[in-house]
Every structure is written in structure tokens, then in C-alpha cells.
Amino acid sequence: MQTLTPSFSTALHFIGGQLHDSPTRFDVIDPATGLAFQTAPDATQAQLNQAVVAAKQALPAWRDLGYEKRGEQLRAFASRLREQAPTLATLLTQEQGKPIARAREEFERSAMLVDGITRLAIDSELLREDARGRATLHHRPLGVVGAITPWNTPIVLAVSKIVQALYTGNTLVLKPSPYAPLATLNLGVLAKDLFPPGVLNIIAGGTDLGSWLTRHPDIAKISFTGSVRTGKAVMVACADTLKRFTLELGGNDAAIVLDDVDVEKIAPQIFWAAFGNSGQVCMAIKRLYVQRKAYEPLVAALARIASQVQVGPGADASSELGPLQNRAQFEYVRGILDDTRRSGARLFEGGQRLPDSGYFIAPAIVADALEGMRVVDEEAFGPVLPMLAFDDVSDAVRRANDTTFGLGSSVWSSDLDRAEEIANQLSAGTTWINSHMGVEPGVPFGGIKQSGMGVEYAVQGLKGYMEPHVIKTPAHDLQASH
The missing domain is CATH 3.40.309.10 (Aldehyde Dehydrogenase; Chain A, domain 2)
Incomplete structure (x- = not known):
């Protein structure tokens, strides 16, 4: 892995392996003061389309790379998260408000999720082998995934979607919350020389960008974490193109x-x-x-x-x-x-x-x-x-x-x-x-009723980023091959 000298001075989109600004930018508020302290770029619809095109172009090579190679690159990304945590934690604290020690922990937890998830095996399954022949179940990446993350734990939730989507062979377009987009945008700086261009794209914006993303015809799945109200809107938006979706929503x-x-x-x-x-x-x-x-x-x-x-x-x-x-x-x-x-x-x-x-x-x-x-x-x-x-x-x-x-x-x-x-x-x-809270890479997490649909993490969560593919081979062809 090459030595990285990051620059986090200006938050920019990460599209097709390059950093991009937008014609307009919006204020990011420090909740400890109630005052703006920095700005973030507000993506245009054309920039979203550019990110989706980049993700589509990167998909075949990334899909064919295999779990082992994809896992190696993602674990290198986890190492970057640990290395740059002291710097980016300061930015996370200023935009999100949490104590600095908790912000540093968020980067460490994110890196641990990457390490754990990339050690999981998604194996093909032999469903039957008998006089009729053989049937096997395989799992294929869906394609370009869109992810939308909230403002409460921006890095953990962004990284969890990055690792699950990319490890399973998809490419990703990620939209962070406009309330806390800065540290997440800077994940693009960390990833710039690690992943092939277009594999990971991070773009910031508001409600319009979320709507464009969820309705985009070339997005195969939406992974959303946020409120029940917005989750229902995401579900409706996915219906036009029968997008797959995972919704991790509120809880009481x-x-x-x-x-x-x-x-x-x-x-x-x-x-x-x-x-x-x-x-x-x-x-x-x-x-x-x-x-x-x-x-x-x-x-x-x-x-x-x-x-x-x-x-x-x-x-x-x-x-x-x-x-x-x-x-x-x-x-x-x-x-x-x-x-x-x-x-x-x-x-x-x-x-x-x-x-x-x-x-x-x-x-x-x-x-x-x-x-x-x-x-x-x-x-x-x-x-x-x-x-x-x-x-x-x-x-x-x-x-x-x-x-x-x-x-x-x-x-x-x-x-x-x-x-x-x-x-x-x-x-x-x-x-x-006798405890409460916490997620693990190998244990599925999700809600029932109006707290969500689908799960994240574990093999069950990873399969939510994939499509089942059954292959049937007749018995006479099996015999002929031997």
C-alpha cells in the first residue's frame, strides 16, 4: 500500500476516482455553536449521472476480481481509517457534535467492521445431486448500489455500506446526510489510490439528490439508514424499477x-x-x-x-x-x-x-x-x-x-x-x-415491523447485496463429463 498524504482542507465529491466540486455549496453547521463552519458541495443531477456511469464502467472488472482481492483492498482502506482517525475525528466531532473520544472510536469500529466482514465466506450451495442431476445455488452481485446514510454515526454507517457493497462485487454511489457530510466525503480522499476509479463514489447533497439516486434506472439496490418516514419514501421510489432495498429505520x-x-x-x-x-x-x-x-x-x-x-x-x-x-x-x-x-x-x-x-x-x-x-x-x-x-x-x-x-x-x-x-x-x-446496543460483523442486524426490511452484516446481510442464481445440470450431462 502506498503512503498517503491526505488533504482534508476542502470537502469535495469523489466521482470516478477524482475529486470534484459543484457549482453551488451549502453550509455545514457546528451543533456546539449553531453556526456554519464549513461548506460542502451540492451535487447536480449531471454529477449523479456521472457517478453512476463511472460505477457501471468499473463494475465488470471489480466483480471479476474475486472476494480475496476485493477483501485485501478493503482491509487496506481499513488501515487508512485507523491512520487518519485523529485528523478526521476532529472534523467528525465538529459537524456531528459527539465527544472527540467517541469520534475516534467510530473510526476504529468502522475499521473493525471492514476487517470482520471481509473474512466472511459466501459459498455456493449444493441444493441436490441425484438421479435427476445437480442443482447449485450461487450468489451474484446486483450491480451499482446506492447508499444513503444519516447524521448520527456517519462514518460507521457509511463504511458498513461501503464494505458490504464492495466486498460482494458491487460498485457504489454513496450519499451522506447533508447535516454531517464532511468526514464521509473525505473517505474519498482515503480511497483515491486504493480502489479502481468508479468502484466507490461519494457525493453530497440534499433531498433532491436522494430522490434522484433512489429513482435512477441504473441503480440496482438502495441501502438506506434513517427515519421511518424517509424509509417509506425510499421504498416507494424503488418501486418504479423494482430496485432491491435494505431499510434500517428508527426504533423505540x-x-x-x-x-x-x-x-x-x-x-x-x-x-x-x-x-x-x-x-x-x-x-x-x-x-x-x-x-x-x-x-x-x-x-x-x-x-x-x-x-x-x-x-x-x-x-x-x-x-x-x-x-x-x-x-x-x-x-x-x-x-x-x-x-x-x-x-x-x-x-x-x-x-x-x-x-x-x-x-x-x-x-x-x-x-x-x-x-x-x-x-x-x-x-x-x-x-x-x-x-x-x-x-x-x-x-x-x-x-x-x-x-x-x-x-x-x-x-x-x-x-x-x-x-x-x-x-x-x-x-x-x-x-x-443484560446489555443493549452494538453490532458485530458476523451477526445480522435489522428491524421488524416499521423498523425496517432486510438485515445488514453477516452472511445474511451480504446476500442482500446479491442476487441468487440457480444452475441446474441434467444427470446425463454430468455422466458425459466424467
């Missing part, structure tokens, strides 16, 4: 805590599973059901942590939680908190706007919450945790499942057999026991 994840837990032990784990990245994680705990005996002790323990956590600009090394990423999300969370104050629930700790400039809200513990309140029924996607008491476990399971979402869930208990029994009753794509 429930955690069920039984009364046999060690409250002081689990409280920090639950707090960070709810408030990490200021609650801006699709699979974070969003509703906490606690059995009556453990309820008040856990309320008090979580409130104590919330009162002590350091909230501030991500660039400050002492900050443990940063701001909300954008003004729209900030105002949405404030609206939910205003409704909560009027609802009769106890805002036990936090919830106030902090005096700093920017989009800061103190982490809020909401006790005595009930279904029917916005704070329970809607996904706040912010630093707010409603806590609901229960007596009967079957009632808690029913309430946890009574939602249109179905991304993640968790059960907390010192009795693993009991916890597994409850976990099997929960309607979610993933249920954790």
Missing part, C-alpha cells in the same frame, strides 16, 4: 428490568445504552420498563448519573455528552420535553436547555411515564429516557411489544433462563440480555 427500543437485578451494577450500563451519542442512536434504549421493587432505586441511580455527567462541546476532552446534532432535532426533543412537563410525569432529572450556545439539552430521566404520552409513544432520538413501572412480567412484555417499531429490545435479570424466556416473547430484530 424497550428494555425490561426485573426486580432481581443489582441496581447499582446495571444503572451505568443502562444509562449509556440510553444516552450514548446524546440518545441519537437508532437501537438505544428509548423506553425502560422496571419491575416495581427495583423501580424507585433505579430511578434514583439513573438520575444521579444524569446529574453528574459532563455535557459540553465535543472538542472539550472533559465532555461525555455533546449537543443534539441539528436544530430540527433539538426543537423536536424540546417539544417532547415540554409536553412531558404538562403530562403529569415526573421529570426527575435534567431536560433543561443548557446555557451554552448550540443545541445542548441536559439528559432527562422521566419517571411515572405512561403509554399515551409522547415521550413514550414517539422515538425522541435525544437525551430523554421515560421509565415505566410494572408488576406482572407478561404485562411488561405486552406493553413493550405494543408499538409499530421493532428494532431492538433487552431484558435485564440475574436469572438467565428467565431472561431468555422473556426475550423469546419480545418483537424485535435483536434482543440483548
